[in-house]
Amino acid sequence: MFQYGLGIAVAWQAIDDIRVGIPRVYSGELFPWRPLLPHDAPVPAGAYSVLIGLEAIALAAYMARLRTGAAAALLALLLFLDNLVSLLNHRLLMAIELLLLSLRPVPGCAAVAGFLKHRLYWSLDCVRWQVSLVYLFSALHKLSSHFLSGEDLRNLFWQIEWMGWRRYPEWLSALLQEPSASQVLAWLTVATELTLAFGLHFRAAFGFLLPVAVVFHLCLALLMPFLWIFAFLCLVGLIAFLPNRIEEGTYEVHRAGKGGVLAVALALAWPGIVRVVGEEAMELGRWILVTPTGRRLAGYDAWVELLSLSPVGCLPAETLRTAPLRSLGGNAWRLLGLS
Amino acid sequence: MTDRDQVLASDGFTSGRRLVALGLMALGLLQGVVGLLEPRRFPGWQLFRRGDRFDYSMVDRSGRAVDVRDYLPSRAYWFGTRTIPIAVGLWLARTRPEMAPLSGSLVVWDGGVARRHRFLITGEVIAVDPPLAARP
Numbered sequence: 122m123f124q125y126g127l128g129i130a131v132a133w134q135a136i137d138d139i140r141v142g143i144p145r146v147y148s149g150e151l152f153p154w155r156p157l158l159p160h161d162a163p164v165p166a167g168a169y170s171v172l173i174g175l176e177a178i179a180l181a182a183y184m185a186r187l188r189t190g191a192a193a194a195l196l197a198l199l200l201f202l203d204n205l206v207s208l209l210n211h212r213l214l215m216a217i218e219l220l221l222l223s224l225r226p227v228p229g230c231a232a233v234a235g236f237l238k239h240r241l242y243w244s245l246d247c248v249r250w251q252v253s254l255v256y257l258f259s260a261l262h263k264l265s266s267h268f269l270s271g272e273d274l275r276n277l278f279w280q281i282e283w284m285g286w287r288r289y290p291e292w293l294s295a296l297l298q299e300p301s302a303s304q305v306l307a308w309l310t311v312a313t314e315l316t317l318a319f320g321l322h323f324r325a326a327f328g329f330l331l332p333v334a335v336v337f338h339l340c341l342a343l344l345m346p347f348l349w350i351f352a353f354l355c356l357v358g359l360i361a362f363l364p365n366r367i368e369e370g371t372y373e374v375h376r377a378g379k380g381g382v383l384a385v386a387l388a389l390a391w392p393g394i395v396r397v398v399g400e401e402a403m404e405l406g407r408w409i410l411v412t413p414t415g416r417r418l419a420g421y422d423a424w425v426e427l428l429s430l431s432p433v434g435c436l437p438a439e440t441l442r443t444a445p446l447r448s449l450g451g452n453a454w455r456l457l458g459l460s
Numbered sequence: 461m462t463d464r465d466q467v468l469a470s471d472g473f474t475s476g477r478r479l480v481a482l483g484l485m486a487l488g489l490l491q492g493v494v495g496l497l498e499p500r501r502f503p504g505w506q507l508f509r510r511g512d513r514f515d516y517s518m519v520d521r522s523g524r525a526v527d528v529r530d531y532l533p534s535r536a537y538w539f540g541t542r543t544i545p546i547a548v549g550l551w552l553a554r555t556r557p558e559m560a561p562l563s564g565s566l567v568v569w570d571g572g573v574a575r576r577h578r579f580l581i582t583g584e585v586i587a588v589d590p591p592l593a594a595r596p
Contacts, residue, residue, distance in 0.1 A: 141533040142533040142534060146533060152531045152548050152551050157503065161554060208503055210503075210506075213503065217484075220484065224484075244481065247485055250488065251485075254488050254492050255507075258492040258495065258504060258505040259505045259507040262505065262507070262509045265509075268509055268510075272571070273509065276569075280511060280512075286535065341508075
């Protein structure tokens with residue numbers, strides 16, 4: 122799931138690069154505003170076309186899982202090369218994560234090994250480490266009086282409006298230029314980044330920190346229009362922190378009559394992972410989820426488990442499992458008599 | 461070799477790949493530290509750390525106004541660098557000599573105080589008056 126998410130981010134970045142005019146940086150029409158090479162270093166004509174062509178081939182192989190390790194390593198190399206001419210933090214992070222993933226491609230036959238599959242995904246440890254480094258150093262960079270006073274953020278928001286990239290509502294614009302509000306935002310940013318850098322590694326805290334991370338990145342992307350891809354990349358990075366709860370084997374939705382129509386629809390969306398079984402011994406209209414290890418889940422717990430099997434639902438499911446929400450959701454489910 | 465050992469070996473668990481991974485993790489840490497100590501010379505994870513408030517005006521040899529946005533990728537993240545108009549001016553003077561010399565002024569707000577700097581770019585030479593102080 123992380124692998125596909127990263128692939129989508131790479132494709133999105135490539136399309137965005139073309140849209141904003143990175144090819145014209147290579148051709149010398151536009152100023153290379155963040156180069157790692159000297160400004161007047163010669164770049165061969167057609168370099169960008171070759172780069173993007175190779176990137177498309179490597180990305181296709183990576184997404185199709187054809188020699189995944191080699192494709193990931195090649196993709197990482199191409200992104201590093203691209204960064205020599207126009208450095209972008211998003212692209213650098215993608216390149217590093219791809220390089221780390223290339224070391225440990227798709228597992229072969231974990232079932233033969235007879236131990237938990239996630240133990241084999243050790244390259245995700247490296248990805249978790251890298252994500253933490255990004256949060257940690259981003260916070261450390263911001264420990265300056267300029268940033269913590271809120272001045273840097275005020276200037277950023279002012280420039281975004283001045284450039285015409287985003288027109289904030291009047292009340293928001295006034296709030297963002299308010300010294301005390303921007304100071305609070307600056308401190309919140311640093312505190313959130315530091316908390317995520319360390320807290321995401323604690324399984325017990327992960328479910329609580331997930332919504333914090335999602336809200337943090339969505340707010341940043343809404344306020345700063347150039348941060349959508351970075352926000353997406355960071356949210357994909359959170360998948361690497363998900364505890365592996367999926368059991369090996371097939372899940373079963375047991376239903377009586379026409380019970381659990383929505384659950385069945387969800388189950389049909391994941392053929393091969395979930396199958397539907399009719400059960401006569403159950404009260405009509407009810408359904409339960411039976412996991413491969415034989416756990417029989419009903420109501421709130423069954424919904425959360427079902428949700429966690431989907432690529433989109435796995436992150437919210439982890440938050441729904443946290444103690445207060447589970448207790449609240451379970452009780453609400455019973456009170457409302459939902460199945 | 462048991463089945464389990466074979467899987468471990470084929471998955472790179474016991475091979476040199478793990479060592480390479482550790483090396484890359486150490487490099488990642490080193491990059492972060494060097495980027496923190498030398499933010500001007502080395503790319504670190506600064507992530508919107510900096511925002512400068514500035515305004516500028518620039519004209520080329522024929523007196524035509526130069527808008528630096530015409531020479532930057534759209535949505536390029538550059539407003540954290542108040543010297544960007546001068547850097548673009550220098551690049552223009554080098555790549556489009558017919559536009560040189562370029563001249564203008566840069567107004568920088570620091571701590572709410574505005575300061576005007578005049579500049580003249582003639583090929584390789586830049587004159588900024590008064591000189592721009594490095595930002596902390």
